[in-house]
Amino acid sequence: MDALKLISDSCLKSDPPQFNIGDTVAVYITIREGNKERVQKFEGTVIARKGSGVSETFTVRRLSYGVGVEKVFPIHSPRVGAVEVIRRGRVRRAKLYYLRGRVGKAAKVKEHIR
Numbered sequence: 001m002d003a004l005k006l007i008s009d010s011c012l013k014s015d016p017p018q019f020n021i022g023d024t025v026a027v028y029i030t031i032r033e034g035n036k037e038r039v040q041k042f043e044g045t046v047i048a049r050k051g052s053g054v055s056e057t058f059t060v061r062r063l064s065y066g067v068g069v070e071k072v073f074p075i076h077s078p079r080v081g082a083v084e085v086i087r088r089g090r091v092r093r094a095k096l097y098y099l100r101g102r103v104g105k106a107a108k109v110k111e112h113i114r
Helices: 002-011 097-101
Strands: 024-033 036-050 057-064 067-074 080-087
Touching (some): 024 067, 036 067
Antiparallel strands (some): 036 057
């Protein structure tokens, strides 16, 4: 078990991104197409965080041409370059799955002013 812990600790990022549920974030992902690599930005609202340690993930939701798109990103993945917080959200839930059934202004999260 100690060897397994050593391996998992070496895979953890030293400074994981700091964000919460309800925040609007821009996630920069490295995408490999053939022998080329490029960075793609995915911007949306964080609706969930799951797991702990190496297997910790977060789900980002956005509307693209009127269709809801959700992507799940591992926090400690080397493919996830940076997570930039664009807007802080004020929510009272740990999971915002109720946003899936809402459209337009009803799907908006109030801003948290600090």
